[in-house]
Amino acid sequence: MAACVLHSRIQGLNYRGITDGIGAKHRPVRRSKAYLGQAEEKVSSVSLGSLRANSPIPSPREAGWDYRKRKNKEAEILWDIEPILLLTKHILQSPRYMDGERLTVGDEKAVVDKLLAYHPRFQDKVGCGLQSIMVDRHPQFQNSRCLFVVRTDGGWIDFSYQKCLREYIRDKYPAHAERFIREHFKRGSR
Numbered sequence: 442m443a444a445c446v447l448h449s450r451i452q453g454l455n456y457r458g459i460t461d462g463i464g465a466k467h468r469p470v471r472r473s474k475a476y477l478g479q480a481e482e483k484v485s486s487v488s489l490g491s492l493r494a495n496s497p498i499p500s501p502r503e504a505g506w507d508y509r510k511r512k513n514k515e516a517e518i519l520w521d522i523e524p525i526l527l528l529t530k531h532i533l534q535s536p537r538y539m540d541g542e543r544l545t546v547g548d549e550k551a552v553v554d555k556l557l558a559y560h561p562r563f564q565d566k567v568g569c570g571l572q573s574i575m576v577d578r579h580p581q582f583q584n585s586r587c588l589f590v591v592r593t594d595g596g597w598i599d600f601s602y603q604k605c606l607r608e609y610i611r612d613k614y615p616a617h618a619e620r621f622i623r624e625h626f627k628r629g630s631r
Contacts (some may be wrong), residue, residue, distance in 0.1 A: 514617045515624075521613070522606055525555040529602045533586045538576040540586070549574045552588065556605040559612065566600050568592050603627075 528551060532538060544552060552574050560566055570593035579585045579599060591597045603626060611618040 511617070511620075514614070515621060518610060518614055518617065518621055519625075522609065525551065526606065528552075529556065529588070532576060533588070541575060541577045543573045543575045543591070552602075555609075556588075556602050557590065557600060559605045559609040560600055561604060561608050566590050566598055568596070568598075569594050 528548065532544065532548060532552075538544065543549075553571070557563065557566065557574070567590060571590060572593045573591045575589050575591055575597070576586055577589055579587050587599045588602060589597045589599050607618075607622050607626060610621060614621070
């Protein structure tokens, strides 16, 4: 009986998931008969009792519950940050704003309230006061457009909208933030 259960687990391991989100498709991994025979011999030499004692395997119900709970929280975070993320990308990537142009009042209010307020170095970025937000080319990376804080003293400094989003997520969803950031942002850690 134990060999039959373990054999079915080996067969289950012969499928590799293509992580594509919910409803991911699976495709079989091709294994030779010799490989499967060796794997079966190794598994049959392990007793079921020692397998349970050494590595507790969660029941499918428990594993599925944690996965669904995590995915639901991930969907909630995405739903929360998506509007400001889309607005920011639209500001930076569309011809709507020319280089060096100030944002409209509505866009500026959204960027300040939803992004800049969460920047980890907010006080350093704003400095003596905030006059406006503008879009321009980064001084070091000419192919990259970014957002700049224009200060009341006439100086300006760039800020990363991704840093702002990370801090927003850490602030609002502390239990799920690090995993979400690691999975969805290019440079996920601080």
